[in-house]
Amino acid sequence: MYKILLIGNPNVGKSTAFNSLTKSDEHTGNFHGVTVEQKTKKIHFQNTDYEVVDLPGIYSLNTYSFEEEITKNEILKNKTNNSINLVIIDANSLRKNLYLCQQLNELNINYKILINNYDYFKKNKNKLNLEKLKNALNIDVFLINAKKLKLNENLIKNQQKNTKNYNYLNNIINKIQQKINKSKIEIIKALNGDFSNLNNEEIEYIKSFNSLVVQARYKYIDDLLLHCVEMDKNFVYGLSKFDKIFLNPVIMFLGFLLIFFASIYLIFFTVGAWISDKLTLLCNSLFVTPILNLIINLTDNVWLIEFFSQGVFSSFFVILSFLPQVVLMFVFITILEDSGIISRMAYVFDDFLSKFGLNGKAVYIMLLGLGCNTMSTMVTRNMNDKNLKTKTAILNPYISCMARLPVFVIIASTFFSKIAYFIIVGLYILGFLVALILGLILNKTVLKSKQVGLLLEFPPMRGIDFKHILQVTKTNALDMLKRLTGVIVSVSIIVWLLTHTDFSFKYTQNISESVLYFISSKISFLFTPIGLNNAGIVCALLVGIMAKELIVSTLTICNNATSTNELINSLTISSSVICLTKASAVSLLIFSLLYFPCASNIAVLRQETDKFTTVFALITQFTIAYIISFVAYQLVSKGVIFAIISTAIISIIMFAIIFVTKKIKQGKCLTCGKCK
Amino acid sequence: MLLNQAKLNVDLVVKNISANSKNKLRLQELGLIDGTKILIKHKSILKNTMLIIFNNSCFVINTNIAKEIEVNYV
Numbered sequence: 001m002y003k004i005l006l007i008g009n010p011n012v013g014k015s016t017a018f019n020s021l022t023k024s025d026e027h028t029g030n031f032h033g034v035t036v037e038q039k040t041k042k043i044h045f046q047n048t049d050y051e052v053v054d055l056p057g058i059y060s061l062n063t064y065s066f067e068e069e070i071t072k073n074e075i076l077k078n079k080t081n082n083s084i085n086l087v088i089i090d091a092n093s094l095r096k097n098l099y100l101c102q103q104l105n106e107l108n109i110n111y112k113i114l115i116n117n118y119d120y121f122k123k124n125k126n127k128l129n130l131e132k133l134k135n136a137l138n139i140d141v142f143l144i145n146a147k148k149l150k151l152n153e154n155l156i157k158n159q160q161k162n163t164k165n166y167n168y169l170n171n172i173i174n175k176i177q178q179k180i181n182k183s184k185i186e187i188i189k190a191l192n193g194d195f196s197n198l199n200n201e202e203i204e205y206i207k208s209f210n211s212l213v214v215q216a217r218y219k220y221i222d223d224l225l226l227h228c229v230e231m232d233k234n235f236v237y238g239l240s241k242f243d244k245i246f247l248n249p250v251i252m253f254l255g256f257l258l259i260f261f262a263s264i265y266l267i268f269f270t271v272g273a274w275i276s277d278k279l280t281l282l283c284n285s286l287f288v289t290p291i292l293n294l295i296i297n298l299t300d301n302v303w304l305i306e307f308f309s310q311g312v313f314s315s316f317f318v319i320l321s322f323l324p325q326v327v328l329m330f331v332f333i334t335i336l337e338d339s340g341i342i343s344r345m346a347y348v349f350d351d352f353l354s355k356f357g358l359n360g361k362a363v364y365i366m367l368l369g370l371g372c373n374t375m376s377t378m379v380t381r382n383m384n385d386k387n388l389k390t391k392t393a394i395l396n397p398y399i400s401c402m403a404r405l406p407v408f409v410i411i412a413s414t415f416f417s418k419i420a421y422f423i424i425v426g427l428y429i430l431g432f433l434v435a436l437i438l439g440l441i442l443n444k445t446v447l448k449s450k451q452v453g454l455l456l457e458f459p460p461m462r463g464i465d466f467k468h469i470l471q472v473t474k475t476n477a478l479d480m481l482k483r484l485t486g487v488i489v490s491v492s493i494i495v496w497l498l499t500h501t502d503f504s505f506k507y508t509q510n511i512s513e514s515v516l517y518f519i520s521s522k523i524s525f526l527f528t529p530i531g532l533n534n535a536g537i538v539c540a541l542l543v544g545i546m547a548k549e550l551i552v553s554t555l556t557i558c559n560n561a562t563s564t565n566e567l568i569n570s571l572t573i574s575s576s577v578i579c580l581t582k583a584s585a586v587s588l589l590i591f592s593l594l595y596f597p598c599a600s601n602i603a604v605l606r607q608e609t610d611k612f613t614t615v616f617a618l619i620t621q622f623t624i625a626y627i628i629s630f631v632a633y634q635l636v637s638k639g640v641i642f643a644i645i646s647t648a649i650i651s652i653i654m655f656a657i658i659f660v661t662k663k664i665k666q667g668k669c670l671t672c673g674k675c676k
Numbered sequence: 677m678l679l680n681q682a683k684l685n686v687d688l689v690v691k692n693i694s695a696n697s698k699n700k701l702r703l704q705e706l707g708l709i710d711g712t713k714i715l716i717k718h719k720s721i722l723k724n725t726m727l728i729i730f731n732n733s734c735f736v737i738n739t740n741i742a743k744e745i746e747v748n749y750v
Contacts, residue, residue: 060705064698093733096707214704231732238734239717239727249721347736351722360725360736384698453699453741455706458727458734 001042001049002156003078007071007104008088009097010057011459013116013146015039017088018054020149025475026054027375028468029337030459031346031364033057033382036067038074045151050084056382059096061103062193062210065384072193075109084156085111088146091121091128092237092460094229098221101137103192106166112140112155119145120460125232133228138165147467168220172209179205238458246344246461249351256345261425267328268409269421275324280564283317288562303500303507311496314562315553316489319406321564323480326402330476331469333371338468340461342367350454356436357443359383359454362392366435369399370428371476374601380608385452390609391442394617397597397605398435400428403548407592410552414568415585427593434594434624483547491546492553499539499557511536511558511577529646530591530626531584531633536577545596583637587629594625627654677749679716680726680742688714688747690730699741707731714747 004021006014015028015035022041027034039054055074056067063069075085087104089097094115104111121128134141142154166188173187180187180202190198190206191213198206245251266272295308336342342364350360361383368376377396383389400408408427412420443449498516502508511517512535520542521535532538540554552567558577561567570576571585580588596602596618606614627650634643682688690712693700708714708730717734718727725738 059702062701062705064702093731096731096733099705099707210701211704211709214701215709218707218709235732236729236734237732239729243718247718247727343736347725347727348720350725350736350738351720354724354738359738452738454725454736454738455699455702455741456736457706458736 001051003081003083004050004052004151004156005075005078005083005085006052006054006088007075007085007100007111008057009059009090009093009100010034011457012057012088012090012097014057014088015054016146017086017114017116017144017149018052020147021151022052025471029334029342030340030462031337031342032457032459033065033067033361033379034337036070036379036381038070043151045156046153050151050156058100060100060193061107066381066389075104076107076194079107079109085109086114086155087111088114088116088144090237091115091118091143092124092126092235094128095218095221095225098224099217101139102217102221106169106188107192112142113137114142114144114146114149114155116144116146118143124235126235127230129228133225136224136228165220168216169213172212172216176206176209238460240340240461242461243344246341247348249348252345252348260428263329263332264425264428265421267325267332268405268424272325272328276321279324280317280321283320284563288313288317302509306500306509307493307496309562310557310560311493311500312489314556315492315496316484318556318561318564318567319484319488319549319553320481322406322409323477325405325409326480327473327476329402329405330371330472333367334469334472335464336367337364338462338465340459343456343459346456347458356439357388357391357447357449358395358439359388359452360456361454362395365392365396366399366432369396369401371402373397373399373401373597374604377601377604377608385449387447387449388452390613391439391447391449393605393608394442394447394613394620395435395439397601397617397621398431398438398594400431400593401548403598404551404592406549406552408589410555410564410568411571411580411585411589414571415580415582423589427589430590430628431593434628438620438624483549487547488549488553491543491550492557495539495543495550495554496557511560517577529633530629531581531587531637532591532629534578534584537580537588540578541591541595544592545599545602547598547600548592551592581637583633586636587633590632591625591629594628595622597621677747678743679714679728679745679747680723680739682716682747682749684716684719686715687750688716689750690714690745691748692746694744694746696744699744703741703745706735707733708745713750714745 006018008014010032011030015026018024018039019026019028022043024041026039033056035054035056037056041052043050043052053074055071058068058071061072063072087101101111101113130141130143140154169191173184176187186197187206190203195203292309292313295305299305346360346363349363353359353362365376365379368379373396377393380389380393380396383392408424412423416423495516499511499514500507500509501515502513503515508514516539517535520539524533524535524538527533527538536555536558539558540551543554544551555578556567559567559570561570571578571580573579602614602618605617630650631643631647634646690708690710692710693703693708712730714728714730716726716728720726723739725736726742728735728737
């Protein structure tokens with residue numbers, strides 16, 4: 001099997017080409033560094049299997065961020081096994097894109113060039129003589145449209161051996177060789193970021209030639225392009241005529257808030273809710289009722305009937321009813337991403353975020369987090385500062401993802417039907433505020449960022465691609481269905497079994513006699529101060545760590561509800577297993593927003609940071625969730641004065657714990673703070 | 677004269693980059709070598725971040741990088 005590596009600068013269309021070649025639906029976007037890990041898919045062409053690999057964008061083999069390292073390693077790893085290297089370059093920034101090609105030439109790596117975005121290039125009065133370019137480069141060059149790319153013989157046929165043309169570096173190499181006794185190949189490798197077999201002194205000496213090397217490469221590229229390309233002198237790739245509007249911070253800030261709040265209204269309360277109602281009705285008439293009737297006709301076993309109606313169907317369909325809202329939210333994020341607005345936001349909000357120890361790239365990560373925290377935590381990889389990356393990864397789960405949506409909508413509609421919209425908007429704002437304040441604290445204490453440089457290519461604005469929107473809708477709907485039919489139904493079944501089995505392993509309809517209820521009731525006292533001293537809720541919160549959707553599914557199972565409406569009604573009835581007051585509902589909303597992220601997010605956090613950071617992040621998140629839920633609960637249930645007094649007591653206890661821990665860590669006496 | 681002190685929409689030329697080696701190399705590899713024409717298109721409200729144009733592309737940089745790019749007016 002042959003490997004096809006898709007290589008190129010960030011945001012040139014590699015993932016789009018990957019999707020076209022492999023008929024996949026991988027995430028693409030109009031932003032620098034969307035792909036942060038390599039993606040592979042096998043395809044079959046002319047009786048041969050190929051593995052297509054989409055690599056994160058890379059400007060140069062001298063890597064700058066974590067994901068560029070992945071690409072560099074993959075390119076070098078496959079150097080000897082005849083992989084087919086397709087370098088995708090953007091016609092609008094040929095000079096910059098050819099820099100990477102030149103490095104591949106120097107390392108004797110064969111490749112073909114696919115020029116994307118040629119239409120935009122031509123539209124802006126630029127000219128390219130493809131034949132002359134092919135001859136000058138002495139490499140196969142093709143014009144492509146990444147959205148319609150298909151594998152063909154030209155792409156896979158034996159690659160023209162490149163000419164190893166690095167004569168322009170000869171003088172520099174000779175100078176280096178006068179001081180360092182290494183072969184030409186070893187020096188070339190070092191000039192491309194591979195410093196193996198060199199000591200520190202040699203590395204520093206070779207690095208001192210970096211400026212000259214870059215200048216020599218660009219001189220070579222300029223000579224090469226001189227007769228092939230005619231660029232309009234005023235052409236700037238990236239800026240658009242709308243940027244006068246989008247770069248105004250006031251317009252951008254107010255515009256974003258307006259669009260965001262309007263989208264929440266449309267998604268959760270009007271269009272989304274309408275589609276959701278229709279979907280529920282359709283599912284009930286097509287699946288739930290006929291299947292349940294069939295089971296009832298086949299058996300009179302109560303256990304079996306309840307198992308299917310509550311354990312399987314109810315949890316599945318209650319969460320399925322939120323599918324339209326989830327998909328619409330992803331469409332909203334995709335529109336922001338594809339249009340290039342997120343890049344404008346990253347620029348405009350960089351000023352503001354720098355006060356909190358973050359930078360503009362965090363905007364992209366936080367907006368992705370509105371869809372899925374796990375995915376956005378992974379994207380922190382495109383940050384080049386370790387502390388900044390860790391900080392953003394820790395703060396990311398405070399942004400409410402789509403999986404929390406069912407809890408918000410159900411609880412807010414049950415207890416605050418008239419102001420449900422404002423409650424949900426408030427929760428999103430609370431998440432952002434907590435993230436920013438914690439960012440500020442981390443920046444002043446354990447994760448101080450040195451003055452971090454932000455360097456980001458500004459992508460052009462693009463119109464909405466409805467085909468891509470449809471693709472995103474399909475992908476996210478299928479993803480949610482996969483989660484529903486996989487982890488959510490499986491865990492829901494386990495939860496149902498544990499909530500309907502007593503200690504003698506017999507079926508019980510009385511949930512308070514069940515195994516899970518018993519275990520949860522033993523720790524539920526911990527949640528008394530935040531008004532959630534209920535074994536059912538504790539059980540839902542524990543199960544919710546697996547996946548946030550499971551909070552609602554567990555509430556449904558505990559209250560023996562079979563639909564969203566039944567669940568909503570049951571939450572206010574005192575005889576239900578889970579019955580909430582307004583104060584405890586507020587507390588539950590806040591706690592589910594802020595407490596532990598889901599298991600997959602924890603795993604990615606561990607992967608992107610370290611064990612200590614992961615544990616620290618989890619403890620911090622639980623503590624913050626607990627404190628804010630406590631204050632909110634006291635405020636709603638007992639009034640302002642009681643809330644202030646109890647908050648003050650909690651603060652004193654917290655400070656005392658921090659003080660004692662600090663002194664113990666320093667090995668100092670707790671009384672005088674001086675003697676050891 | 678450092679880049680972040682330069683005026684908007686005025687042609688500049690890069691004189692020297694004194695950024696740390698990693699940033700310096702990346703800026704150069706993106707085409708910001710000595711003698712390159714550069715233009716500041718926009719500065720953010722607190723002037724911490726700016727949009728600059730070079731190599732016929734547009735880039736966002738913040739003041740931590742901008743202050744280390746020495747430029748002259750053309």
